[in-house]
Structure formats: structure tokens, C-alpha cells
Amino acid sequence: MPDSPASPSPQGSPVRGGVRVHERGPHLRAFGAGIFLWENGLTVLRELGAADAVLADSHEAPGWQERDADGTQIGSRPLPLPNGLRMVTLTRQTLYSALLEQAKASGVQVRTRSRVVAAGPEGVLRTADGRAWPADLVVGADGIRSAVRESLGLTAEHGTFPIGLYRFLVPLDRAPGEHGPWRDYVNYWNTRLARRVLYVPCNSRDLYLLLSAEHTDPALRTPLDADVWCESFPVLRSVLADLPPRPRFDRYEIVRLRRWSTGRAAVLGDAAHAMPPTIGQGAGTAMINALNLARAVAAAAPGDIPAALHGWETAGRPVTEQTQQESLDALRGLFPRAGERRDEVWTEGTLNAARNVPTP
Numbered sequence: 001m002p003d004s005p006a007s008p009s010p011q012g013s014p015v016r017g018g019v020r021v022h023e024r025g026p027h028l029r030a031f032g033a034g035i036f037l038w039e040n041g042l043t044v045l046r047e048l049g050a051a052d053a054v055l056a057d058s059h060e061a062p063g064w065q066e067r068d069a070d071g072t073q074i075g076s077r078p079l080p081l082p083n084g085l086r087m088v089t090l091t092r093q094t095l096y097s098a099l100l101e102q103a104k105a106s107g108v109q110v111r112t113r114s115r116v117v118a119a120g121p122e123g124v125l126r127t128a129d130g131r132a133w134p135a136d137l138v139v140g141a142d143g144i145r146s147a148v149r150e151s152l153g154l155t156a157e158h159g160t161f162p163i164g165l166y167r168f169l170v171p172l173d174r175a176p177g178e179h180g181p182w183r184d185y186v187n188y189w190n191t192r193l194a195r196r197v198l199y200v201p202c203n204s205r206d207l208y209l210l211l212s213a214e215h216t217d218p219a220l221r222t223p224l225d226a227d228v229w230c231e232s233f234p235v236l237r238s239v240l241a242d243l244p245p246r247p248r249f250d251r252y253e254i255v256r257l258r259r260w261s262t263g264r265a266a267v268l269g270d271a272a273h274a275m276p277p278t279i280g281q282g283a284g285t286a287m288i289n290a291l292n293l294a295r296a297v298a299a300a301a302p303g304d305i306p307a308a309l310h311g312w313e314t315a316g317r318p319v320t321e322q323t324q325q326e327s328l329d330a331l332r333g334l335f336p337r338a339g340e341r342r343d344e345v346w347t348e349g350t351l352n353a354a355r356n357v358p359t360p
């Protein structure tokens with residue numbers, strides 16, 4: 001949650017000409033296990049000088065596969081994609097550490113245990129300790145349940161879908177082999193039980209697993225029952241036999257706003273445009289919109305910031321909304337029907353979302 005203070009406040013101390021991040025947690029840390037980063041996210045990392053550090057500890061699989069619960073292949077797509085479109089996987093901690101290093105090198109200050117409760121269009125951030133932090137620009141990047149968004153009255157829609165999922169990392173050496181399909185990304189489907197395991201190598205050490213099902217499915221009860229998941233996916237027994245009892249749980253959600261900003265206060269990332277993670281684009285979209293926000297305001301005089309925010313939204317919103325729509329379309333046909341082939345792994349719209357260009 002960055003602010004960019006302009007003048008001293010009677011309560012909050014200013015960072016002249018700089019950026020301060022307020023984080024409610026006691027420590028800076030990533031959560032959510034692994035992540036897919038597409039071309040849009042990689043473009044941002046290159047721009048920030050963080051791409052080398054991230055790519056050195058990420059994985060670029062030779063292919064994507066769709067398999068049924070016994071391991072029979074029902075679809076595949078070779079990688080990398082045509083025309084240089086890249087997709088890599090990594091742990092969230094790798095991404096977070098590289099971004100944090102660049103932020104600190106740029107002089108960004110971070111206040112942990114600083115919970116934001118509201119923001120105002122005049123450019124003031126208010127924290128739970130009763131302090132006010134005036135700034136040229138306030139950005140609410142405070143996630144799906146954004147306090148900044150709610151205080152500014154910007155929400156148009158916040159919906160939750162009936163799918164639940166767990167995410168966690170296991171050692172990659174539990175996978176039955178280092179070559180062939182075990183280096184690929186694989187979506188495993190149990191069509192009878194409507195359960196899914198997404199299998200994602202992240203680097204030479206970590207395997208990211210995502211377990212999902214209808215949110216009422218008893219298989220999602222904690223502590224997680226490894227036997228239930230091993231029986232549902234016999235071919236994955238070696239990686240499912242020792243599950244963390246209570247990994248991070250999420251539901252698929254969507255957020256749409258009336259506007260992305262008001263006055264000197266803007267909302268960014270999941271706070272502004274959360275989407276189901278069906279096409280792996282939530283963070284990539286947040287990152288490219290953040291880069292474009294920085295470009296828009298860097299060129300603006302303090303008095304022109306509201307207009308710069310308006311221009312930023314006008315330019316970025318159409319592709320963001322198409323990307324959200326792609327994620328919703330992918331959700332509708334998420335679970336294959338028995339006997340269905342899955343060779344069309346990504347639509348042209350999904351690939352355009354990754355390129356951050358509109359689909360005609």
C-alpha cells in the first residue's frame with residue numbers, strides 16, 4: 001500500500017519525494033506457494049532490473065499437459081509458445097524477494113504492522129493507529145478485501161465462486177522422475193469427482209501443487225486427508241502422500257470497480273480487478289498496470305495527478321476487463337467432461353492477455 005507523502009503531517013512523518021509502503025503484517029513475506037508469470041509480468045521485471053534474479057530461480061517447462069486421474073494424457077501444448085511469448089513458474093518468495101530488493105534500492109520505505117483503514121481523494125491515507133499520512137498520490141494495493149477501495153466507495157462488484165483450493169510447495173525430489181512429463185506443467189483431472197491437481201515445477205527444488213474442488217467437497221476439509229487425494233489421483237501418490245495439514249485456502253473471486261481512482265487516490269491489483277486464477281493473470285495484470293501507473297504519474301506535475309490517473313485507467317482498463325472475461329470464460333469450462341480432449345489449452349484471448357494487447 002504505497003503512499004507518496006508531499007508535506008509533513010501533524011501525525012505521520014513525511015518521506016519527501018519518495019514512496020512509503022504500509023504493510024499490515026508484522027513481516028514482509030510472500031504467501032500462496034508458486035506462481036505463473038507470463039510475458040506481461042516479465043516485461044515489468046525487465047523494466048525494474050529484476051528479471052535476471054527471477055529467471056535464475058524459475059522454471060520454463062518444455063510443455064503443458066492435461067491428464068486424467070490415472071495419468072492418461074487428454075491434451076497437450078508444447079512450450080515455449082510461438083512468437084517469443086514466454087511463461088515461467090517460480091515460487092512467490094522468489095518474485096517477492098526480487099521486487100523488494102529493487103524497491104529498497106530505489107529508496108522505498110516500508111512500515112510493517114501499519115494497517116490502513118481508509119484513504120481520501122485529497123490524498124490522505126489513514127492507519128489503524130489513528131495517524132493520517134498526506135501524499136501527492138495514495139495507491140491502495142491492499143488485495144481483494146481492500147480497505148482503501150471500500151473507503152473510497154469504488155466497488156461495483158465483488159463476487160465469490162463455488163470452487164475452493166489449497167496451494168503449497170513440496171520438495172521436487174518427491175516427483176517420480178526429473179525428466180519427461182515430470183518437468184512439464186500438468187493439470188490432472190478426476191472428472192468423476194470434479195477434483196483437480198495442478199502440478200507445477202518451480203525451480204530445481206520446489207514443486208507447487210494446487211488442489212481444487214467444489215467448495216463443499218469433503219476432500220477440502222482440514223486437516224487435509226492425504227488418502228482421499230491419493231485415491232483420487234493414484235498417479236500422484238508420491239507427491240500427495242504427505243500433505244501439509246492446513247495449507248493456504250482460497251476461493252475464486254472477482255472484483256470490478258466503478259472507477260480505478262478518485263482525486264489523488266488510486267486502487268491497483270486485486271483490490272481493483274481480482275479475477276479467478278484460471279489463466280494465471282492476476283499478478284501479471286497487476287504488475288503491468290502498476291508499471292503504467294508509475295509512468296503516468298512520473299510525467300505529471302502534482303496538480304495534474306488526478307488527470308494522469310484518469311488517463312492511466314482509460315488506457316489500461318479495456319485489456320484488464322478482457323483479461324477478467326477470459327478468466328471467467330475459462331472458469332465456465334474448468335472441469336473436463338468424461339472423455340473430453342483438451343488440446344486447446346489457451347485461447348487467443350488468453351495469449352493476448354499475456355501480451356497485454358486487446359483481442360479484436
Ligand SMILES: Cc1cc2nc3c(=O)[nH]c(=O)nc-3n(C[C@H](O)[C@H](O)[C@H](O)COP(=O)(O)OP(=O)(O)OC[C@H]3O[C@@H](n4cnc5c(N)ncnc54)[C@H](O)[C@@H]3O)c2cc1C
Pocket residue numbers: 001022023024025032034035036037114115116117141142143144145146147165167250251268269270271274277280281282283284285286
Ligand atoms: C489460487 C490462486 C492462484 C493464483 N495464481 C496466479 C498465477 O499463477 N499468476 C498470476 O499472475 N496470478 C495468480 N493469482 C493472482 C495473484 O495471486 C494476485 O492477483 C496477486 O497476488 C495480487 O497482488 P496484490 O498485490 O494486488 O494483492 P495481494 O497479493 O493480496 O497483496 C496485498 C498486500 O496488502 C496487504 N494488506 C491488505 N490489507 C491491508 C491493509 N488494510 N493495510 C495494510 N496492508 C494491507 C496484505 O498483507 C498484502 O501484503 C492467483 C490467485 C489465486 C487465489
